[in-house]
Amino acid sequence: MYIIDTHTLLWYLRNSDELSKTAHEIIDNEERIFTSVASLWEIAIKHSIGKLYLELPISQIEDLCNEKEISILPIKSMHLDELENLPEIHNDPFDRLIICQARTESLTIITRDTIIPKYDVQTVW
DSSP states (O other): OEEEOHHHHHHHHTTOTTSOHHHHHHHHHOSOEEEEHHHHHHHHHHHHTTSSOOSSOHHHHHHHHHHTTEEEEOOOHHHHHHHTTOOTTOOOHHHHHHHHHHHHHTOEEEOOOSSGGGSSSOEEO
């Protein structure tokens, strides 16, 4: 089972060349693919402050995820509990939450981020 990082989600939905072939194949072919609600939150925030151009409202991104069978993983208390155990390697709060979700749910993170693999978590790109 996999969870996709925010940039991976955007690149996949946009069919971007930035997405690796491996990432694309996994998302297309695996049964259980998740994205975090934190990714949708991050997208909304970055769009609202002008750091990200967004073609669609978040609700339509959610609809696209549903169409492509990407489940949106809610934030659970056990994910937040895991934050207490997470070393201060990555400063991005959204990535930190995705890492905690991956660790507690036994998910592999599909990401190009070079800091995330420094944690005790499986990644693929």
